[in-house]
Amino acid sequence: MSKVLVLGTGCIGAVYACLLSRVDQARVTCVCRSNYDSVKTRGLKISSSIFGDLQARPMVVRNVEEAVSKADEPFDFVVVSTKATDSVTKSVIQQIKSVLTSKQTSIVLIQNGLGVEKPFHKAFPETTIISGVTYLPTTQVSPGVFVHSEVEILHLGLYPSSSSSSSSSSSSLAAPSSSSKPPPLVNFAELVRQGGATARIHDDVQAERWCKIVANGTVNPICALSRCRDRKLVEMSSLAISLFREVMLEIAAVAASAGYSHVVTSDVVEAQLSRTLSRPPPGVQPSMMSDALEERPMEVQAIVGEIVKIAGEKGIHIPRLETLYVLLEGLDQALRSDT
Incomplete structure (x- = not known):
């Protein structure tokens, strides 16, 4: 038992x-x-x-x-x-x-x-x-x-x-x-x-963490900050798909610097993006967006901060992720101040 x-x-x-x-x-x-x-x-x-x-x-x-x-x-x-x-x-x-x-x-x-x-x-x-x-x-x-x-x-x-x-x-x-x-x-x-x-x-399950964070580290912060579900945002803005893809590619670059280039490939990026786009509107409400709407503390460090930290250590240029991270930290601090 x-x-x-x-x-x-x-x-x-x-x-x-x-x-x-x-x-x-x-x-x-x-x-x-x-x-x-x-x-x-x-x-x-x-x-x-x-x-x-x-x-x-x-x-x-x-x-x-x-x-x-x-x-x-x-x-x-x-x-x-x-x-x-x-x-x-x-x-x-x-x-x-x-x-x-x-x-x-x-x-x-x-x-x-x-x-x-x-x-x-x-x-x-x-x-x-x-x-x-x-x-x-x-x-x-x-x-x-x-x-x-x-x-x-x-x-x-x-x-x-x-x-x-x-x-x-x-x-x-x-x-x-x-x-x-x-x-x-x-x-x-x-x-x-x-x-x-x-x-x-898996012998090294971190490879799966990196594969998932391609989508999680993109959709979560963008939806939390916009207060829009993923497909709804795509329907609203002609720039949304490009933003999703570019953030995912930044995460893939960081994954490559950490030794996972063979796992987090451009095909994985496109597959994760396709998964988002294939959902019926309005799409999903990811956990970080749910926390923001309920004014609860968000998993900023685990989902975005660790990627930014590794990028800094490896010298990887990730301007979009850094921008999302700064904005998320501000929102998270405001949510924590209200709770």
Whole structure:
């Protein structure tokens, strides 16, 4: 029996909690905050174009301390799917210290952006960290009720990828010896698959982070600052497509400087742009835009700031991204001042 604690039962955490709850060999506990009463009373409900209608009744707690007090054994996985802001990350690290009392427990980070693993690895250098990059467009329409559509995939890999525990190839990770206990990465991926979802193991999952950030680092800031969904902005302005493409190409240049030119190619840029343009109007409301509209702090550093930082270190010229970053920092500071 694998014991899973989900911290951050918003859109991403809720879907994976619901899917993992379908697995006979998994016991799921969810830490809920704003949607605690609804999830405690009615459980999680997902309406998905891929999975159909899903319902789950995991154990629901208000905080990590309650989860620990009710657990008779250490958790195998702590799934962190919270916002990747500095303040939230610091809070999460403080909270999960009481969970990480056994080498049996691994951290699974399913968050947006680049560099999200660094603070967790610094705080818990002896703990296995599994980094997850997901494509799972989901919206919470009411507390504990979610709508998911378009695509579903979870890319997984160990962090850091150069650690001795990740020296095996992807094929060997995917097919461990029957005489040995599967490592945490393989175990978690198998749980996700048993829940009906798609999980792919990578030797270096950072390549997938860079591929996703091409779109995420473009659409998120532009939509947040314009307060327009992506397709709506394209319909409104003849310059929008060019802006999207040029920002994506700047991100690709930074990815190349970081050693990922073979992954983040011009074809990837065009594919990510086509994905945006193929959506029916008005398009998606990305997470950063949602945060801006709700006057919540945004994931500026994880989604844009880390790219700008690497570009500065490598001497890459990214005038559009730098402009977006400055404006986002200003907006984020204004939102934080009001909260």
